[in-house]
Amino acid sequence: MKEEIIVSGRMNLNIDPVLHIWHWQIPLYLFLGGLAAGIMFFAALYTIQGKEKQYQTAVKWSMFLVPIFIVLGLLMLLLDLKHKLYFWQLYTVIRLQSPMSWGAWTLMIVTPIALLWCLMYIRDLLDLWKGKFKLTNGLIEFAYKKLDRYKWIDTFIAFLYKYRKVMAWLMIFYAVILGIYTGILLSAFNARPLWNTSILGPLFMVSGFSTAAALIMWMSKDYNEKKAFGRIDLILIATEVFFIIHMFMGFLASTEVQIEAARLFLGGEFTAVFWVFVVGIGLVIPALLESLKLYGFKIPVFLPAFMILLGGLMFRFIMVEAGQVTRYLY
Amino acid sequence: MRYAMAIDTKKCVGCSDCVVACQTENEVPIGYCRDWIVEVTDGTYPELELEIRSERCNHCDNSPCVRCCPTGASHYSDGGSVLVTHNKCIGCGACVSSCPYDARYSHPKGYVDKCTFCNHRVKKGQQPACVSVCPTRCMYFGDLEDPNSEVSKIMKLRKYKTLAPEAGTKPQVFYLI
Numbered sequence A: 001m002k003e004e005i006i007v008s009g010r011m012n013l014n015i016d017p018v019l020h021i022w023h024w025q026i027p028l029y030l031f032l033g034g035l036a037a038g039i040m041f042f043a044a045l046y047t048i049q050g051k052e053k054q055y056q057t058a059v060k061w062s063m064f065l066v067p068i069f070i071v072l073g074l075l076m077l078l079l080d081l082k083h084k085l086y087f088w089q090l091y092t093v094i095r096l097q098s099p100m101s102w103g104a105w106t107l108m109i110v111t112p113i114a115l116l117w118c119l120m121y122i123r124d125l126l127d128l129w130k131g132k133f134k135l136t137n138g139l140i141e142f143a144y145k146k147l148d149r150y151k152w153i154d155t156f157i158a159f160l161y162k163y164r165k166v167m168a169w170l171m172i173f174y175a176v177i178l179g180i181y182t183g184i185l186l187s188a189f190n191a192r193p194l195w196n197t198s199i200l201g202p203l204f205m206v207s208g209f210s211t212a213a214a215l216i217m218w219m220s221k222d223y224n225e226k227k228a229f230g231r232i233d234l235i236l237i238a239t240e241v242f243f244i245i246h247m248f249m250g251f252l253a254s255t256e257v258q259i260e261a262a263r264l265f266l267g268g269e270f271t272a273v274f275w276v277f278v279v280g281i282g283l284v285i286p287a288l289l290e291s292l293k294l295y296g297f298k299i300p301v302f303l304p305a306f307m308i309l310l311g312g313l314m315f316r317f318i319m320v321e322a323g324q325v326t327r328y329l330y
Numbered sequence B: 001m002r003y004a005m006a007i008d009t010k011k012c013v014g015c016s017d018c019v020v021a022c023q024t025e026n027e028v029p030i031g032y033c034r035d036w037i038v039e040v041t042d043g044t045y046p047e048l049e050l051e052i053r054s055e056r057c058n059h060c061d062n063s064p065c066v067r068c069c070p071t072g073a074s075h076y077s078d079g080g081s082v083l084v085t086h087n088k089c090i091g092c093g094a095c096v097s098s099c100p101y102d103a104r105y106s107h108p109k110g111y112v113d114k115c116t117f118c119n120h121r122v123k124k125g126q127q128p129a130c131v132s133v134c135p136t137r138c139m140y141f142g143d144l145e146d147p148n149s150e151v152s153k154i155m156k157l158r159k160y161k162t163l164a165p166e167a168g169t170k171p172q173v174f175y176l177i
Helices: A025-048 A056-080 A084-092 A099-120 A122-129 A134-149 A151-162 A164-187 A200-219 A223-252 A256-263 A271-294 A302-325 B017-025 B064-068 B094-098 B119-123 B129-133 B150-157
Strands: A004-008 B003-008 B036-044 B047-055 B074-076 B082-084 B139-143 B173-176
Touching: A025 A056, A025 A099, A025 A164, A025 A200, A025 A302, A056 A099, A056 A122, A056 A200, A056 A223, A084 A099, A099 A122, A099 A151, A099 A164, A122 A134, A134 A151, A151 A164, A164 A200, A164 A302, A200 A223, A200 A302, A223 A256, A223 A271, A223 A302, A271 A302, B003 B150, B017 B036, B017 B129, B064 B074, B064 B094, B129 B139, B139 B150, B150 B173
Parallel strands: B003 B173
Antiparallel strands: A004 B036, B003 B139, B036 B047, B074 B082
């Protein structure tokens, strides 16, 4: 039997014994990015289909979370940078070869679109919240006053509303790009065999959309909307399972380093966390609960929704962590 | 011009002089290294084979680190050496993740750092620090496109390999075997 013992004198911080250059910030950023992309996708989709009345949570209310998610995500990205004061260098060039570069630019485009969308429905939000909470009453009064004082805002909102379908088409396009980007960011690195699979783009997008559908389902107060998003989630979960199986099939049919990468999940150190948290709690159990619900069982909505969100978050943490363990040499 | 390095694994004794020379010359922060020694023992006792390599950035022709860099801080310099412009680097770690040789590290000051093929010495016509101190003279540095350079001459005489060629990076540090 051939044996090999390797001794290396290198002990660079965060590089050895295994790469650990990306910590908790990146998976959280990918999670928030996927969630934002999913919410924008559904909001745009139902606007294009003209179903704003039926799907109010998807089109209006959940969209108010998107700018918050994006800002939080960008904050995570900033926290991850080691040369923080130079972050603006990202916006001095567009490098199409580098996913991180065009991802940063995509966020730059997506954020104003999301903010304009929120502005479009600001009066609806104010009407909804009026007199609901003592704490925010003053703020809402203030917002009303400003809106009444500056009439051009209403004119602008009316203009936005008139062209909302154009905005929706733009948003659906960039939502897909943002969703795929969260996966491509990792799959561009051929040095990390676990990440180096083109299915990671679609997989992360579907997973992001599924977490968004879960969140909308959780937020919604409308029975039909809840039911519709429960169904959407079922389809997305099935797609995700299909992609995960394909990912492993691809790995096992590939080169030695990718077979090693797959082994991390098939008996290796990430087996338990992956199959319990991602596949079990994140996909299979919520899918079962959703199916039971369709047959009339009474199941609280937060249960499957929370599980899907947790599963999505865990999936990103595990992929980022495990990917850094896989390598070509030693 | 294409700078390259050839390292004779039959002559290298793993003394780490190249490592110390590099750390001194380039003021590498304590605890880090831009080049390092790897000892690989192959086979089953008593039939063992030892290979000692002095490894560093491979200054690849198809560098994933240059491709992944979002700001263009990682770039190809004269002679194909891969360098990092410190005040363009945001410290995102994309290049660190993209390198199959793990040749890069995050400098305590924030930017990414790595072997430069001693760009500042080569410009003055000197050899890289590691090459210049090697007590067994197992390292050869020069222009691959010049048939009379030391590195071209030795590579005509000897068999050689590169590290992880399957990663598709076209490394330019060659190991004589």
